[in-house]
Amino acid sequence: MKMNPRFQWLPTPYRSLLLFCVWLLLNQSAAPIHLFFGTVLAIVIPWLCYRLRDPQPLIQRPFLTLRYMLRVLADIVTANAEVALLILGPVKRLRPAFVRVPLDLQHNLPLTILAGTVSMTPGTVSADIYPSVEHLAPDEPLPQRWLLIHVLDLEDEAALIATIKSRYEAPLKEIFQC
Numbered sequence: 001m002k003m004n005p006r007f008q009w010l011p012t013p014y015r016s017l018l019l020f021c022v023w024l025l026l027n028q029s030a031a032p033i034h035l036f037f038g039t040v041l042a043i044v045i046p047w048l049c050y051r052l053r054d055p056q057p058l059i060q061r062p063f064l065t066l067r068y069m070l071r072v073l074a075d076i077v078t079a080n081a082e083v084a085l086l087i088l089g090p091v092k093r094l095r096p097a098f099v100r101v102p103l104d105l106q107h108n109l110p111l112t113i114l115a116g117t118v119s120m121t122p123g124t125v126s127a128d129i130y131p132s133v134e135h136l137a138p139d140e141p142l143p144q145r146w147l148l149i150h151v152l153d154l155e156d157e158a159a160l161i162a163t164i165k166s167r168y169e170a171p172l173k174e175i176f177q178c
Helices: 013-027 032-052 062-088 108-120 157-176
Strands: 097-103 124-130 145-151
Touching: 013 032, 062 108, 062 157, 097 157, 108 124, 108 145, 108 157, 145 157
Parallel strands: none
Antiparallel strands: 097 145, 124 145
């Protein structure tokens, strides 16, 4: 991956800032020696690691990210209550199942966030994203991809798929503009 000439000495400025702040927090000091080493590490580590990066889409709409996080937090709280009621109720009511959700997202970062979101919501867990696309040539078209999830209690498969696509995948497509 070729570096933008503008950022040759600081290829990922936000990560450098984060590293600098974490260094100071870990040392619990803003002494000159810690400021110096924090600056050196914040420049050297991203510079050395830049060539190892897998290019991903950037967050294009950061304010939507906050709304997405609040939605996921509310869904986690709601799902916790629903799962608690299911677990405390008669076990014979549970209808576990695997569900394949067709994906419109193609980039690894938004897919990872989607899979993580599904797994953080109690009652569902991401099992796989398939097919794998690492073996494809750069000019080869991407095949239809699927997110395989396990659901603790499946009432309506079509409704679950529609919910995941509208509540989680669609906002991620907006956030990353992909």
